[in-house]
Amino acid sequence: DQAREAYRPVFIISDFAADSEEWDYSLQARLESALSEDRISIKLQPQVAMNDGTIVGVEALARWVDVERGEIPPSRFILQCERVGRLDELTKRILGKSLDAMADMARAGQNPRMSVNVSAIQFVDSRIAELIEKSLATHSADARQLTIEVTETARIEDFSAARDVFEQIGRLGVRLSIDDFGVASANLEALYELPFDELKIDQMFVQNMHRSQTARAIVSNVIRLAREAKLVSVAEGIEDKETFELLRNLGCDIGQGYHIARPMVLSGLQEILDLQRDHPMLRHQT
Numbered sequence: 001d002q003a004r005e006a007y008r009p010v011f012i013i014s015d016f017a018a019d020s021e022e023w024d025y026s027l028q029a030r031l032e033s034a035l036s037e038d039r040i041s042i043k044l045q046p047q048v049a050m051n052d053g054t055i056v057g058v059e060a061l062a063r064w065v066d067v068e069r070g071e072i073p074p075s076r077f078i079l080q081c082e083r084v085g086r087l088d089e090l091t092k093r094i095l096g097k098s099l100d101a102m103a104d105m106a107r108a109g110q111n112p113r114m115s116v117n118v119s120a121i122q123f124v125d126s127r128i129a130e131l132i133e134k135s136l137a138t139h140s141a142d143a144r145q146l147t148i149e150v151t152e153t154a155r156i157e158d159f160s161a162a163r164d165v166f167e168q169i170g171r172l173g174v175r176l177s178i179d180d181f182g183v184a185s186a187n188l189e190a191l192y193e194l195p196f197d198e199l200k201i202d203q204m205f206v207q208n209m210h211r212s213q214t215a216r217a218i219v220s221n222v223i224r225l226a227r228e229a230k231l232v233s234v235a236e237g238i239e240d241k242e243t244f245e246l247l248r249n250l251g252c253d254i255g256q257g258y259h260i261a262r263p264m265v266l267s268g269l270q271e272i273l274d275l276q277r278d279h280p281m282l283r284h285q286t
């Protein structure tokens with residue numbers, strides 16, 4: 001046994017797996033078939049105007065329920081997609097489903113904006129701009145109804161390379177939002193260098209507002225920064241009424257979080273949109 005232990009082969013971990021705890025081959029096979037069988041879906045989370053609670057937008061969040069492993073969190077499968085060069089493929093499918101949902105809602109006279117997440121590293125080449133342009137065309141969708149939330153801006157090393165791609169997307173009429181603002185050191189540089197329309201305050205700060213003076217100071221100043229830079233401010237991760245009120249008093253434009261609504265399937269969202277239309281007073285009850 002000791003001898004066998006001594007001769008146990010040592011694998012040289014290749015570059016792409018070097019940053020991971022483990023390389024999960026079976027997850028990779030499952031992801032591949034989930035993509036090809038189109039089994040990754042979306043849930044939609046409402047975004048409301050802070051002044052009157054009207055649903056003005058929805059964020060599409062990717063969901064994957066594997067038959068054996070159950071629900072796999074997006075943080076996990078998005079990283080996996082990235083490692084195997086499948087992020088654009090995932091985006092294509094999520095975008096397609098989001099634009100389908102937008103068309104369904106439009107047919108019912110419902111017109112919230114749609115936000116779709118795209119990782120910053122996807123902006124280093126112009127394939128993402130072409131993908132967005134093509135999706136809008138195949139769905140005959142109004143580009144101005146679409147917002148791209150750019151996540152993980154800390155990972156862009158060369159903003160000058162990304163700038164062209166951002167501008168290309170902006171020229172389509174699509175709005176650009178900087179997601180999770182405040183968590184990454186490159187956030188301010190990204191904000192300064194790239195043509196954003198909207199700023200989403202990271203939920204870590206929002207969730208700590210009720211107990212931390214520092215969190216409140218950060219959020220308050222980020223909202224002011226957004227206002228002065230003529231960006232729409234969005235707070236995510238609002239979990240209680242107290243936080244909602246604090247944000248409203250600070251002049252935050254748009255809110256999102258479990259206190260308002262969880263991510264939901266399209267039919268559930270459509271029911272709420274109908275309720276709001278028929279009973280405008282419901283808006284104030286957020």
Ligand code: C2E
Nearest residue numbers: 061062074075078094117118119151237238239257258259
């Ligand atoms: P994100 O874009 O910042 O999305 C917000 C996350 O917070 C979502 O988690 C949402 O379900 C969750 N959330 C919303 N309200 C609350 C709340 O009140 N309390 C708490 N604790 N959480 C709340 P989710 O769906 O697990 O997504 C996690 C992250 O995965 C997203 O963060 C986004 O960065 C990424 N992601 C999701 N879908 C996609 C996608 O289609 N493409 C890409 N590239 N990334 C995606």
Ligand code: MG
Nearest residue numbers: 059117149179
């Ligand atoms: Mg987001």
Ligand code: MG
Nearest residue numbers: 179180200236
């Ligand atoms: Mg976020």
Ligand code: MG
Nearest residue numbers: 179180202203
């Ligand atoms: Mg986040």
